[in-house]
Amino acid sequence: MDENKRDEIQSEEESVNTDASVTGEETAQTEEAIKETADEAGTDGLAQELEELRDMFQQELDKATQEAENQETLIQELDEIQETHDEVEEFTGRLCEICESNPCAEEYGEDYPYCQECRNAMKKYPMRASGILMTLLMIAVFIASAVAGTEYIESFMSVSEYAAYYDTGRLMTALNGYYAYNSSAESDKISMKAVKDSIEGFVKTGYVSDATALIEKVFTEKQLKLPWNKKYAKIVEDADMLTESYYIISEIITPVLNGEEFDYDKVMAELDALYEATDDEGNSKGINPVFIEYYRYVAMSVMKKEPTELLAQLEKAALADKDGNLQWVYLSNYANLAAMCGDLELTELLYDRMIGTSREDVNAYIALASYYRYADTPDADKMLEILEDAKANAYREDISYMPYMAIAYMLKGEGAVALETMEQYMSMSGYTVQTCNLFALCALYNGDEEIYSEMKEVLETGGYEISPLVEKYRKDKITITEALTDKGGDI
Amino acid sequence: MTGLYILIKYLTFPGALVRGMWEQAVCRMCKVPVEDNRYLRRDEMISHVEHEFMPKAQGAFAICFVPFFFNILGAILFGTIPAVMLLYLQFRGLFLGITCAVSYWFAISLFINAFPLVEDALNMVDKVYHKGNILQKIIYTPGVLICFAGAYLEKYCLTFVFAVALTLGIIA
Numbered sequence: 001m002d003e004n005k006r007d008e009i010q011s012e013e014e015s016v017n018t019d020a021s022v023t024g025e026e027t028a029q030t031e032e033a034i035k036e037t038a039d040e041a042g043t044d045g046l047a048q049e050l051e052e053l054r055d056m057f058q059q060e061l062d063k064a065t066q067e068a069e070n071q072e073t074l075i076q077e078l079d080e081i082q083e084t085h086d087e088v089e090e091f092t093g094r095l096c097e098i099c100e101s102n103p104c105a106e107e108y109g110e111d112y113p114y115c116q117e118c119r120n121a122m123k124k125y126p127m128r129a130s131g132i133l134m135t136l137l138m139i140a141v142f143i144a145s146a147v148a149g150t151e152y153i154e155s156f157m158s159v160s161e162y163a164a165y166y167d168t169g170r171l172m173t174a175l176n177g178y179y180a181y182n183s184s185a186e187s188d189k190i191s192m193k194a195v196k197d198s199i200e201g202f203v204k205t206g207y208v209s210d211a212t213a214l215i216e217k218v219f220t221e222k223q224l225k226l227p228w229n230k231k232y233a234k235i236v237e238d239a240d241m242l243t244e245s246y247y248i249i250s251e252i253i254t255p256v257l258n259g260e261e262f263d264y265d266k267v268m269a270e271l272d273a274l275y276e277a278t279d280d281e282g283n284s285k286g287i288n289p290v291f292i293e294y295y296r297y298v299a300m301s302v303m304k305k306e307p308t309e310l311l312a313q314l315e316k317a318a319l320a321d322k323d324g325n326l327q328w329v330y331l332s333n334y335a336n337l338a339a340m341c342g343d344l345e346l347t348e349l350l351y352d353r354m355i356g357t358s359r360e361d362v363n364a365y366i367a368l369a370s371y372y373r374y375a376d377t378p379d380a381d382k383m384l385e386i387l388e389d390a391k392a393n394a395y396r397e398d399i400s401y402m403p404y405m406a407i408a409y410m411l412k413g414e415g416a417v418a419l420e421t422m423e424q425y426m427s428m429s430g431y432t433v434q435t436c437n438l439f440a441l442c443a444l445y446n447g448d449e450e451i452y453s454e455m456k457e458v459l460e461t462g463g464y465e466i467s468p469l470v471e472k473y474r475k476d477k478i479t480i481t482e483a484l485t486d487k488g489g490d491i
Numbered sequence: 492m493t494g495l496y497i498l499i500k501y502l503t504f505p506g507a508l509v510r511g512m513w514e515q516a517v518c519r520m521c522k523v524p525v526e527d528n529r530y531l532r533r534d535e536m537i538s539h540v541e542h543e544f545m546p547k548a549q550g551a552f553a554i555c556f557v558p559f560f561f562n563i564l565g566a567i568l569f570g571t572i573p574a575v576m577l578l579y580l581q582f583r584g585l586f587l588g589i590t591c592a593v594s595y596w597f598a599i600s601l602f603i604n605a606f607p608l609v610e611d612a613l614n615m616v617d618k619v620y621h622k623g624n625i626l627q628k629i630i631y632t633p634g635v636l637i638c639f640a641g642a643y644l645e646k647y648c649l650t651f652v653f654a655v656a657l658t659l660g661i662i663a
Contacts, residue, residue, distance in 0.1 A: 114524070119524050122524035122525055122526065123518075123519070123522045123523065123524050123525075124519070125515065125518075125519070125524070125525040125528050126528075127512065127515055127516070127519075127528075128511070128512070128515070128528055128529075128530060130508050130512075130530060130531075131508045131509055131511055131512025131513075131515070131530060132512060134505050134508040134509055134512075135509055135512065137505075138505065138509070138565065138569060138594075138597045138601075141569075141590060141593050141594050141597060142568065142569045142572075142594055142597075144590045144594075145572050145573060145576075145587070145590035145591050145593075145594040146572060148584065148586050148587040148590050148591070149572050149576055149587060149591075151584070151587075152576060152582055152584070152587065155582065156575070156576065156580065156582075159580050160575075160580065163579070163580065187583065188582075188583050188584040188585070189582060189583070189584065190582070190583050191580045191581055191582050191583075192580075192581030192582075192583065193579060193580045193581045194580075196581075
């Protein structure tokens with residue numbers, strides 16, 4: 001189509017050029033003819049006419065020249081268009097995957113799929129609202145939870161404080177704090193952490209009835225049947241069995257505990273028979289074996305059996321405690337006996353177990369200190385070191401470590417400090433047979449007969465006699481170390 | 492594994508949306524073309540935007556670290572109150588329980604979606620240690636290590652496992 005047009009324009013141009021050259025020749029010939037005619041005629045009118053004729057020819061010539069120039073411009077433009085068209089037809093590369101019209105910007109790589117324009121647009125890809133809305137929603141929920149949390153600040157402060165005690169092994173402090181909180185908290189402010197810790201702590205320390213009371217307060221019967229609450233249901237069940245076991249055993253053991261006369265063999269046989277005890281319908285009564293073994297130990301202890309025998313008996317109790325929930329029954333005595341028998345490994349093992357339950361448990365420190373007291377060569381410094389730990393960790397008013405400190409001071413030869421410690425202890429604590437004997441011994445060690453007499457009188461008033469060890473020491477029959485390391489349990 | 496990966500991402504879609512948003516924001520800041528900005532999609536690009544690789548060290552680091560940083564920051568911020576009040580101390584209040592539960596879900600979802608794509612992480616390592624200057628190498632190294640390790644943990648769904656373990660740990 002363009003080529004046809006071009007040919008047409010070219011032919012027109014040729015025709016114009018031909019016309020122009022013909023017109024130029026004719027003009028020259030005409031001018032010459034006019035000149036000859038003018039010369040021949042020699043008239044003014046003719047000359048003027050010829051002049052006008054020449055001007056007319058000149059105008060025609062200019063017009064024709066102008067048209068020819070215009071045709072040339074058109075041809076040139078057409079050539080340019082043709083060149084561009086040819087170029088486009090020659091492009092064989094890839095087009096942009098997005099706009100599908102521009103070539104890919106291959107300067108970004110041979111396989112780069114987008115053109116420069118689309119690439120620039122992709123740099124400003126609009127953000128999706130979903131991300132921004134979700135961020136705002138998160139902030140809104142966070143604020144809502146923070147607002148809801150403000151009502152719990154006081155509860156949070158209390159519970160988190162006790163929880164910190166609990167998690168760091170300060171069991172008694174935590175349990176007392178939890179108890180106060182749980183007793184006063186509104187139902188929606190009950191902290192299940194406080195409840196669960198309390199239940200666990202009560203079970204570990206033997207306050208089983210407190211544990212069951214709390215479980216019954218917080219959980220409904222339906223909740224206790226849920227799989228994840230089974231352990232609490234079991235605690236209630238076990239507590240009932242423990243109570244039942246205790247009632248049955250107490251019928252046998254009461255005379256022993258009350259210091260009455262009893263038939264040792266009969267008591268032991270009766271306790272042993274509890275393993276086989278059944279009710280009227282022939283069902284096992286399920287008496288707790290830990291209780292049976294422990295009360296057998298109690299009876300043996302009253303009969304002043306050898307420490308090794310007692311230790312073996314408590315080992316049976318420990319073995320019977322398969323899930324370890326009844327350590328509070330026997331562990332303290334077990335550790336003391338292990339110490340007394342010189343078994344450091346067992347003493348340390350039991351000490352660790354007791355400290356693991358509660359590092360406020362002074363009995364654990366006393367048991368470990370007792371090992372160094374009853375060792376072949378008593379180590380007073382080690383005793384004091386352990387008892388200082390007890391002092392640092394003891395729960396509030398628990399000062400039961402102090403008599404052992406007095407013993408350590410006496411073993412170390414520091415009688416005055418020992419006496420001062422015992423005076424302090426006796427002023428803060430109730431009198432027992434053992435502490436009265438120890439105070440009397442301590443007084444004698446410091447040459448104070450007055451306190452000795454006072455303690456002797458106190459014991460006699462209560463129906464007891466002062467320990468023969470104290471009397472022997474008073475009469476210089478034994479040394480202070482012999483008196484303090486005697487395993488009879490009087491001091 | 493890819494199916495599980497996508498399932499986890501859908502379960503934690505709030506974090507996926509936020510992660511994608513931060514990635515796109517970084518792309519815009521660095522003037523890097525984004526090819527696809529669908530944050531939720533049924534392939535491995537879920538929670539990420541499809542973008543060209545960052546040509547410079549700081550951009551390659553930023554595309555990995557900035558979304559990670561903000562997601563982790565959000566996870567800590569939104570997760571602390573619920574973790575303490577709901578999971579640790581276990582208060583029983585209903586409104587507190589609901590808001591804390593949702594907030595904790597947001598926190599976990601932010602954590603699970605915190606880490607970059609492995610491809611981005613590899614590009615980051617390449618750019619920082621081959622094109623970065625010595626100062627960049629020193630400053631970026633901790634972030635590079637965290638993002639690089641996290642990218643693989645996320646790829647194999649281990650961030651989800653960690654989040655579940657953490658939750659159970661707090662409750663216990």
